Amino acid sequence: MDNEKKNVNRVLNEKKENLENKNSKSRKKIGIILGITALLILGIIILGMIFGRKNINFRNIATEDEDDKIFRINPVKNPQVTYYNFRGEVYPDWAKFGLTRSNGARGHQGIDIFALPGTDVYAVLDGKIVDMYVDKTGYGLNFYLEVNPKELEKIKRKNYKPKESAREWAYSPNYDPNTMQVKYIRYCHLSEVNVKIGDTVKAGQVIAKTGTTGNASGTHAPHLHFEIAFEMRGKGLTNRVDPEMYFKIKNGNQMSRHEIKIQTEAARTEWFEPKGYDIGFRNKSIFLEKKDDLHKKEKIINNSKKMNLKKVGKK
Numbered sequence: 250m251d252n253e254k255k256n257v258n259r260v261l262n263e264k265k266e267n268l269e270n271k272n273s274k275s276r277k278k279i280g281i282i283l284g285i286t287a288l289l290i291l292g293i294i295i296l297g298m299i300f301g302r303k304n305i306n307f308r309n310i311a312t313e314d315e316d317d318k319i320f321r322i323n324p325v326k327n328p329q330v331t332y333y334n335f336r337g338e339v340y341p342d343w344a345k346f347g348l349t350r351s352n353g354a355r356g357h358q359g360i361d362i363f364a365l366p367g368t369d370v371y372a373v374l375d376g377k378i379v380d381m382y383v384d385k386t387g388y389g390l391n392f393y394l395e396v397n398p399k400e401l402e403k404i405k406r407k408n409y410k411p412k413e414s415a416r417e418w419a420y421s422p423n424y425d426p427n428t429m430q431v432k433y434i435r436y437c438h439l440s441e442v443n444v445k446i447g448d449t450v451k452a453g454q455v456i457a458k459t460g461t462t463g464n465a466s467g468t469h470a471p472h473l474h475f476e477i478a479f480e481m482r483g484k485g486l487t488n489r490v491d492p493e494m495y496f497k498i499k500n501g502n503q504m505s506r507h508e509i510k511i512q513t514e515a516a517r518t519e520w521f522e523p524k525g526y527d528i529g530f531r532n533k534s535i536f537l538e539k540k541d542d543l544h545k546k547e548k549i550i551n552n553s554k555k556m557n558l559k560k561v562g563k564k
């Protein structure tokens with residue numbers, strides 16, 4: 250009897266062990282499958298990140314302000330103000346936004362970022378090209394990138410206050426963050442563009458090459474004139490803000506000796522605009538034209554109203 254019981258118990262135990270073995274084996278299998286799936290998903294995400302952004306190398310064009318740890322894509326690599334002015338005199342303040350010219354009598358509505366002609370220009374945020382034309386006596390080949398004001402607000406430098414130049418302003422006189430939304434980024438004096446009006450672009454995409462077109466022709470300080478505006482049109486500093494509010498651009502005292510040396514070399518040359526750079530581009534802003542059309546229409550409507558009144562008068 251006892252032996253029989255023992256046998257039964259042994260068989261039962263063996264069955265139990267087999268069952269436990271099976272369970273642990275199937276658990277291992279599930280674990281392996283889960284692991285492989287996780288690896289596959291991770292791989293897909295990494296591949297997506299690599300190829301989804303048109304092979305953009307963010308390491309070179311993005312910077313982080315040590316003050317606020319915000320990731321920003323710069324309009325050109327390693328942005329720094331022009332150390333020299335148009336005539337080739339040392340004058341880093343000349344590059345800055347505000348009443349920085351002619352001893353405070355004249356304003357500068359953007360910032361001049363040093364760049365040898367032909368330097369890659371990047372979209373700083375996702376956006377749309379809404380205007381592009383050649384202004385032969387001013388901005389040269391230039392365009393407007395319209396961006397989402399909320400995205401621009403996200404990269405605003407938390408602790409930036411103009412301090413290095415007494416005449417440098419942060420905001421134009423009209424600036425009121427409650428009613429106005431910053432939304433236009435303007436790139437000027439370009440030599441080439443990779444985009445056209447209506448194109449949507451991705452942050453980090455190369456959209457143009459720098460140049461010295463327009464009134465920058467003949468300069469000793471080749472640069473990208475870079476503006477941020479909350480209205481399409483501004484006069485002087487009105488409706489514009491200091492780009493340094495959003496982008497960390499090296500000032501004269503932050504540049505290395507090597508960086509100043511590169512600018513000094515460049516200042517030995519007078520950089521002229523290439524001939525025929527304007528061919529194929531409109532010579533007037535699309536928005537000014539629209540305004541003109543509107544005025545014409547208004548005139549026609551007003552005139553026909555007058556005519557009708559005269560007719561009515563005759564009757």
Ligand SMILES: [Zn+2]
Binds near residue numbers: 359360361
């Ligand atoms: Zn400028």
